[in-house]
Amino acid sequence: MAITLNHTIVAARDKTASANFLTELFDLPSPKPFGHFLVVSVGSDNPVSLDYAEVGEDEEIHPQHYAFLVSEDEFDAIYGRIREWGLQHWADPRGAHPGEINHNDGGRGVYFQDPGGHYLEILTRPYGSGGGSAS
Structure with a gap:
């Protein structure tokens, strides 16, 4: 059996807002409840789910990074919504190129x-696949 990532848990202050943000930005099906999670499925060949879990006000959320190929x-459509929604965005993970x-x-x-403070990335070519330089 090939090993594939099946799901990951995403901490959020408001799981509904965070899950809906992703589904609307990426034009994905609506999130589905599963236990205390709100599940967003991404990908078609080997789908992975982001299972949003609400954390309490006294719990710290450690921002994570989620990258989507x-x-x-799709890049044109998503980037168009990023700009239309007035979302702050950068060419680099350090935010040096706003x-x-x-x-x-x-x-x-x-x-x-995203609304929970996690860093999201969309890219059209996997890192190390060749061509152009990093910026």
């Missing part, structure tokens, strides 16, 4: 945050 058309995208490995990529 998307097609060129309002820009990168062209790493001959593709395109951009970083932004």
Whole structure:
């Protein structure tokens, strides 16, 4: 059996807002409740779910990074919504190039945050796949 990632838990102050943010931005099916989680499924060949869990006000959320490989058309649509919604975004993970995208490995990529403070990234070419330089 090939090993694949099946799901991960995403901490959120408001799991509904965070899950809906992702489904609306990425044009995905609505989140589904599962126990105390709100589940967002991404991918078609080997779907992975992001299981949003609400944490209490006294619990610290440690921002995580979630990167999504998307097609060129999906990048155009998602990046269009990022701009339309006025979301702060960067070409790099350190935020040194605000309002820009990168062209790493001959593709395109951009970083932004979800309502819970997690760092999201969309990219059209996997890192190390060749082409252009990192920016």
